[in-house]
Amino acid sequence: MKGYLEELSHMLRSLDSADRNESIEYYREYLEDGHFTEYNDCVKELGTPRALSKQILADHSINNNGQDEHNHNSNVKTTWLIILAILASPVALLVSLPVLGLIFAIIILWGSILFAIMVSILTMGVVVLFTIPIAIARLFSDFPAGISLLGADLLVIGIILIAIPLITWLTKLTTKGIKQLSTWLYHKVTKHNYQPKGADQQ
Amino acid sequence: MAIKIPTELLDGCVLGLLNQNDYYGYALTKEVQLAIDVASSTIYPVMRRLKASGLVATYDKPYNGRNRRYYQITEDGINRLKELQSEWLNFESGINQLLGGTKE
Numbered sequence: 001m002k003g004y005l006e007e008l009s010h011m012l013r014s015l016d017s018a019d020r021n022e023s024i025e026y027y028r029e030y031l032e033d034g035h036f037t038e039y040n041d042c043v044k045e046l047g048t049p050r051a052l053s054k055q056i057l058a059d060h061s062i063n064n065n066g067q068d069e070h071n072h073n074s075n076v077k078t079t080w081l082i083i084l085a086i087l088a089s090p091v092a093l094l095v096s097l098p099v100l101g102l103i104f105a106i107i108i109l110w111g112s113i114l115f116a117i118m119v120s121i122l123t124m125g126v127v128v129l130f131t132i133p134i135a136i137a138r139l140f141s142d143f144p145a146g147i148s149l150l151g152a153d154l155l156v157i158g159i160i161l162i163a164i165p166l167i168t169w170l171t172k173l174t175t176k177g178i179k180q181l182s183t184w185l186y187h188k189v190t191k192h193n194y195q196p197k198g199a200d201q202q
Numbered sequence: 203m204a205i206k207i208p209t210e211l212l213d214g215c216v217l218g219l220l221n222q223n224d225y226y227g228y229a230l231t232k233e234v235q236l237a238i239d240v241a242s243s244t245i246y247p248v249m250r251r252l253k254a255s256g257l258v259a260t261y262d263k264p265y266n267g268r269n270r271r272y273y274q275i276t277e278d279g280i281n282r283l284k285e286l287q288s289e290w291l292n293f294e295s296g297i298n299q300l301l302g303g304t305k306e
Contacts, residue, residue, distance in 0.1 A: 022250075023246065025271070026227055026246055026249075026271070027246070029226065029227055029228070029268075029269075029270060029271060030227050030228045030231070030242075032268070033226065033227070033228035033229070033270070034228050034232075045242050046242055046243050047241070047243060052243055055243055055247070056246070056247075059247040059250070
């Protein structure tokens with residue numbers, strides 16, 4: 001039992017300590033009251049520490065939804081936790097495979113678009129950095145050419161300044177969308193779908 | 203069991219038990235499992251949710267040199283239970299009609 005709880009505690013390390021202690025205390029008490037002393041007895045009753053921890057973590061992320069809906073990092077975290085929770089359960093995995101595929105496709109598609117845009121911005125930034133001194137030097141020898149080069153540089157800086165917040169905003173929108181999709185999926189396969197005892201313990 | 207239990211009903215089942223008696227986690231889980239077939243690990247999320255929404259309260263009682271955490275229904279919990287009971291009666295009679303193939 002001690003080993004089981006230690007493993008569970010280790011897997012819940014991403015929870016804040018109050019939540020972690022509360023769930024560990026609950027299950028310590030539970031196992032003591034049920035006289036589950038051997039590790040295997042614990043697994044038989046509650047599933048593996050890994051499966052149990054996935055369930056607890058996903059439940060926490062979903063319950064905290066209201067508080068951190070706008071938090072980009074927690075959206076990403078929630079998505080991962082939910083995907084892991086679904087992967088931990090063979091039945092849920094089968095049901096949700098198509099939607100999981102869609103989520104991965106969106107992540108990969110968006111990732112490559114974002115990467116392309118970032119590389120372009122970086123290139124434009126580097127070009128501007130190098131041509132501004134040239135443009136200023138040109139101002140003294142050939143004023144019209146210098147001023148138009150400088151104007152072009154300023155234009156590019158303007159585009160970059162507009163593009164950066166736009167990309168951040170789009171990224172946040174996408175991660176939020178993916179989180180909502182996976183939360184919906186989680187509710188679909190688990191919340192309204194309490195599995196009979198033993199079904200998730202193969 | 204072929205029928206899955208929705209969250210609201212599971213909340214209601216736990217509130218119904220706590221309306222009779224205070225329970226600690228293990229005893230509560232076993233009591234629920236006597237009536238319906240759910241995994242042992244489904245009860246903790248239920249208790250967390252009920253506690254967070256103020257429908258149950260907890261207190262600790264010493265037992266065998268350690269503490270046992272008991273769950274107790276609150277006023278809000280009793281009100282919620284009444285709501286769920288009447289919702290369930292409506293739902294139940296509707297389903298019975300449909301399943302039985304009868305029309306009133």
